[in-house]
Amino acid sequence: MAVRSDKAGRIGAWITDRLIRAALWLVLSLPFDARRSLAAALMTRIVAPLAGWRKRIRENLALVRPDLPEAEVARLVRDVPRSIGRTLAELYSGPEFVARVAREPLQGAGVAALEEAHRTGRPVLLVTGHLGNYDAIRGGLIARGYRVGGLYRPMDNPFFNHHYVAAISRIGTPLFPRGRKGLADMVRFLKGGGMVGVVLDQSMGDGAILRFFGHEALTALSPAEMALRYDALVVPTYGIRRPDGGFDMVIEAPIPHGDPETMTQALNDSLEAQVRAHMDQWLWTHRRWKMINKTW
Structure with a gap:
C-alpha cells in the first residue's frame, strides 16, 4: 500500500x-x-x-x-x-532580473557596515523574509562583485525543485540546500569571508518560540548562533517592489550581538515592520503560525 x-x-x-x-x-x-x-x-x-x-x-x-x-x-x-x-x-528571469536590481542603489542604515565587511572579508548573514523579492539583494550584491551565497529549502516536489534550483542559480551561486551537507558547505563559505542570504520567516519545528505580529511563531535561531560562532554581521535586508517595476534595496543596521533569542526576535521585529508597511508583498499564504492552529 x-x-x-x-x-x-x-x-x-x-x-x-x-x-x-x-x-x-x-x-x-x-x-x-x-x-x-x-x-x-x-x-x-x-x-x-x-x-x-x-x-x-x-x-x-x-x-x-x-x-x-x-x-x-x-x-x-x-x-x-x-x-x-x-x-x-x-x-526565472535570471539575467534580466539581475540587470534590473544591479542598477538600484543600496539604501539604509546598514550600507556602510556591509561595504566595510565586503572590504575586510568579514562574514555576513543577510537575513530577509518572503517579502517583495527575497532574492533581489543577493542578485544585486553579486552584480556589484560581492561574494554572496544563498541558503534554500528544497521544494517538496522533486521535479519542480530541479528546474527551480537551476533558475535561482542563474541569479548567482553558490547555493546551499538545507541539510547536513548544505550546512557544512555554507559554514565553510561563511568562514572564508562570504556573505550568505537566509530567509527566516518559515515555521521551523526545532525553532524557538518567539513573537511575530504579536503571536507565537517558531523561528530558527541558527543565523544568530552562526553569527556568534563565526563573528559574522547579521544584517536585515529587503528587496521591496516599487509600483514602477523597480526595487528599493533596503540594508538595515546590523543586529547587535547578544543572546540568540534576543537577536532573532530583533530580526522578527524588523521583518514585521517591513511587512506592515508593505502588506501586499508578504507571503500571507505561509503557515507561519502553525503552532497556534494545527489544522493549517
Missing part, C-alpha cells in the same frame, strides 16, 4: 510539474515586464483559488490583523497572489 501511495504521489508531482513547466514556458516567452504581469494574473485567477490560498490569507489576517476592514482584506486576497506571481517570474 505504501509503495503504491508513493508511486501515485510521484506521478501526481510529475503531472503538477508538467503544468508548471507549461505555464512557465508561456510566461517566459514574453518580455520581462510582460512576463511579470502575466504570471501575476495566472497566480491570482487560477492558482490562488485552486491552491486554497484565498482561505489561508484570510485566516492569517484574521489571526494577526483582525482590525483590518473587509475592503483591505479583499485587496490583500487579490494582491498577495499577484506579488507571488511577479516574484516567480523574476526568479
